[in-house]
Amino acid sequence: MKTTLMYRGSRATGLFLLLLATTTAFCQKVKLNDSEYFEIPGLNVLVFSSQYNGMFFDEKTAGIELIHHGVRTSTGGAVRLQHTPEQWDLVPKMTSRKVDKATNSIEVGLRYQEVDFDSRVVVSAKGNGFEINVYLDKPLPAKVVGKAGFNLEFVPSAYFEKSYLADGKPGTFPLYPASNTKTEPLSEKIQQFGIHNTFEERGKPEFIVPAPLTSGKTMVLAPDDAEHMVRIQSETELMLFDGRNLAQNGWFIVRSLLPAGKTGKVLTWYLEPNVIPNWKRAPVLEFSQVGYNPGQEKVAVIELDQADQALKTASLIQVMADGKQIEKLKGPVTNWGKFLRYNYAKFDFSSVKEPGIYFIQYGDQKTNIFPISADVYEKTWHPTLDVWFPVQMDHMTVNEAYRVWHGAPFKDDALQAPLNQQHFDGYSMGDKTDTKYKPLERIPGLGVGGWFDAGDFDIQTGSHNTTILNFVDAWEKLKLNRDETRIDQGRQYVDIHRPDGKPDLLQQIEHGTLNLVAQVKNIGHPVRGIIVPNLHQYHHLGDANTETDNLPYNPNLKPYESDGKSSGTLDDRWAFTTRSAFLDYNTAAALAAASRALNGFNDTLSTQALTYAKKLWDENDGKPNTDTSRFALFRRNTEMAAALQLYITTKDDRYAKKFTDAIWPALDRNVGQVLTAALQAYPFMNKAYQTKLKDYVVKFKASNDELTKQNPYGVPAGTRGGWGSNQQVISWAITNYHANRHFPDIISPEYVFRGLNYLFGCHPYHNLSFVSAVGTRSKKITYGSNRADFSYIAGGVVPGIMVLKPDFPENREDWPFLWGENEVIIDICSAYIMLAGAANELVKK
Structure with a gap:
């Protein structure tokens, strides 16, 4: 009884202090700063500092955003066309942005081209908070009446187990979505990106519409938590939704519909986030x-x-x-x-x-x-090779002790992608296939090898090439002969923590090479990638084995009908086969390198890899660069890489000449970008080459030292963009490793260690290791195939710190769905294995 009374008293005191904080919060008024966002200690209000992405649409990094007591808790403040927009729903394009310090306001113009709908949103400081007004110069188009509204989204992890009040009526934010929904005819749905649909209809042309958790004219979020409390008031009804009913990456959303038939100012919200007086972020x-x-x-x-x-x-x-x-x-x-x-x-x-x-x-x-300790780096790469890469292996059942990570997926690979297709995730097809196959015709032999590129389940050939090159480099330079995984290609079976007498690194090289060889053998050239045809498949979470029915498509059967050997369901992955000289050379480099590593391990595959590497080279060598794809600018470097790897493998001087003719102009253009290739060539070149290269290493060192003036970490930590900079840091540190091998008097090992220190916790925002299960405290929530479980796969390396414009570094540990911060991909992880192994070698020296 005594304990209960003490608890109640303590809680009452806490509520009193919270109310006191609320009434005195805005001792300072919110003002626009020189970085063009509203600011007081404890609160920043960003107004379209970042725009929506036209490639990945709603990345939860745009619109009106709140950074509340040092944490970004709200995003997506904009006029939207759904109660709970999904990633691939239409997003508005910002047509104008006006910052007016005199009136302490920011105005943005927004347009939905697809439905011919324009609006303006004005955010201005007012009282102890700020006001949001929506203006229309024309009445709502009929198509968006009852659909267009102003939304502001709040990250669920900041509000779990907290309360809300709607006109005084209490509720609790749900830990798991369980609110009401209904279905409406598909004809009522505003079209998503392109011709795609995130919802699998299964024969019923309908879609899901969530109902609000609550509604009212005054909404108070987290009145029980001073750091997260936000009050929203409007004369128009406010509705609180749970976006996770439609998508696991959805947020909590406060929304008001825009009225039909009106122009001018059509909606006003007043927002007052609570701010703790004299708040300062803890060191x-x-x-x-x-x-x-x-x-x-x-x-x-x-x-x-x-x-x-x-x-x-x-x-x-x-x-x-x-x-x-x-x-x-x-x-x-x-x-x-x-x-x-x-x-x-x-x-x-x-x-x-x-x-x-x-x-x-x-x-x-x-x-x-x-x-x-002298052995701190010795085991740092083990989880990545032992666990993460086996889990990413396509076309294999992957087992770990009592757990099956996934069954053997995509036995129905693959169909020729149709023409003139603007697909998702950057894939597209033009007006020809560049193959002998007709659109949607089966391409044989592709159901072998390869890795899931990232948190999704596609094969991206460029990433495969980078991964194989990284693995071969690690094998040749470091001889990482660890064996902790059984990989049985014949049985399509992988068993983690079960040695099979073969080096795991060679088996991974073999697995990636199998898919590359299959592409060139069966198609004639490498493909951009292999990916599912439907958006409702692409966002698949869980076992990759269930993303398709694993039965080859049979157009003579009805959808979801099967004869036991084939299926009428058009869910087989598509091969995007537009040919690119960039990708041909890139793949030739990977195959030429793989052929060396596999020599004596899988001689048949080794021979095939070299044969197809030469084929790709010969079919492109001497041809003018007519590539107009977004990869065109990279052709020069991939041609140079192919020449180097073919020369190292064959010792044919014609490849050496191609490489040496290209490397010096490339170094002059950007020494940091190609110095690794120049250093990899060092042991195979003459004394004149080696002597000439020294000046570029000196130049590179000068750029290294300049980094210590740019940021306190002394690494190339990016400051802009929608993707973290860990890949850049790892690549830079690997370049320093190669430079130290050949020019130890110029490049110190400290540059290599500095890159790893950054990955392992000496970086902005928090001090977690960016490599899951490596280090005392590491990332435990990442964007992988198990992200819906708020979990991780051991050894995965996340992209790292994403900088939201203009100046906010972020890497969330409570929300896995921000891919620019937390998605683990094969090329980063393969490079990390190389870097961690290299650091351990340097320590031994």
Whole structure:
């Protein structure tokens, strides 16, 4: 009884303090800053700082957005045409954006070309919050009456287990979607991207329409949580929806419909996010979760609120075998400066070399533990090769102990993609197939080998090529002969943690090469990729084996009808076969490299790989560059890469000449982009080549040192765009590894370690390792095939920090569905294996 009373008293006190915070929150008024967003401590309001993406549509990174107490909790503030828009629903194009500091407002023009509908949204500071007004110069088109409305989306993970009030009526945000829905005729649905449909009708032309959780004129979100509380008021009804009824990546949405037959100002919202007075973001102590080699540099980065100042000192504490904690170093904290929106400082503890378990103390904050040890990098690549890559293996059943990751999928591969097709995920076909096959004709022999490219289940040939090249480099340079996986191609069976007497890396090279050889053998050239035909398949979550029925398509059968050997369901993956010189050369490079690695392991496949590499080279060599695809600019580099790999494999001087003729102009254009290739060629070239290359390595070192002025991490951490920069960091660190091998007097191993430190936790926003299950604390929520379970696949490497314009770095650990931050892909992971293995080799030296 006493405990209960104390709890009630504590809760009452908390509610009183919350109300006090609410009434005094906006001591400062929201104002536009020089970066053109509204700002006060604890709240930023971005108004179309980022636009919707025309390729992937709604990426949850555009429109009106709230950064609330340091976390982006809201996005997608815009006029939309559905209660709960899915990713592939139509998005408005921003036609204008006017920032007016005099009136403290931002106005954006929005247009839906597909339905000839324009609107204007004006956001302005008002009172203790801000006002959103929607204007129409023309009445709503008839097609969008009852559909067009203003939406503002809130990320579910920030509001789980919290409450809401609608005109005082209480409710709780659901952990799992369970609100009411209804179906309407498909004729009532506004068309999604192209001719595609995210909903599988199964013979009933209808679609799902969710009902609101609640409605009212005043909506208060999370009144029980000072950091997330938002009050919204309008004279028009506000409705609260759960977008997860239609898609697992949906958000909670507050929405008001726009009225029919009216012009001018047609909707007004008043938003008042609660702001904790004098709020400051807590410092983030950034360091390697894997730990450090005794001899390497050891520098932690401290990320600070722009209103915060660094403490003068920090300490390194050693945890002893008896549990005692001893201060091994108390050292100065040095200011670095501002990067993006935060201030940064550094704590250097390089002088501590004694192996052991440590943590960093900064004021009252303590990090988790990490080791200092000579073997910290030894096992860092194991989960990626042991677990992540086996799970990605296409056309195989993959088992791990008591768990089956997926059955053997896509036995029905593949059909020739139809002509003049603008597909999703960047795929398209022109007015010819560039093959002997007719549209939707079966292409034999493709149901073998390959990896799922990413969190979805397509085969992207370019990514395969990069992956094979990375694997061959790791095999030849590092001899990573680990064996922890049974891979049985004959039985299409993979068993994780079960050695089979064969190096796993060679078996992965074999698996990728099987699919490339099948493409060239059966089609005549490599294809852009192989992907499902329907959008309702593409967003498939779960076992890849169920994305199709695994039965070859038979046009003589009705949809969903089967004779046991074939099916009338047009769900077989399509091969997008438009030929590209860029892809031909890229594939030739991968096949030529694979042929070396497979020599003596699978001699038949090795011979086939080299044969087809030469074929692709011969069919393109000497031809003018008529490629007009988006890959045209990359042709020069892939031709050069093919020449190098063919020369290393065959020792034919005609390939060497092609390479040397191309490499020097390429280095002059961009030394960082092609230096890895130049360094890979180093052992096979003459002394004059090796001597000439030194000047470019010196130039590269100068660019390395310039990075320490650009950001506190000293790596090429990108600051713009919809995809994290880990791939760029890994590639840069690998280049430094190759440079150190041949020019150790110029390039220090520290550049390599610096790249890994960034991956392992010394990066913005938080200090988790970007490699799941590697390091003391690592990513446990990623965008993989199991993302709907808010989980991860061990060894997966995420893209990392995505910078939302103009200055907000983000990598969420509570929401897996942001692919630019959390999607794990094969080329990043294969490069990571190479880098982690290289770092371990450097330590041994």
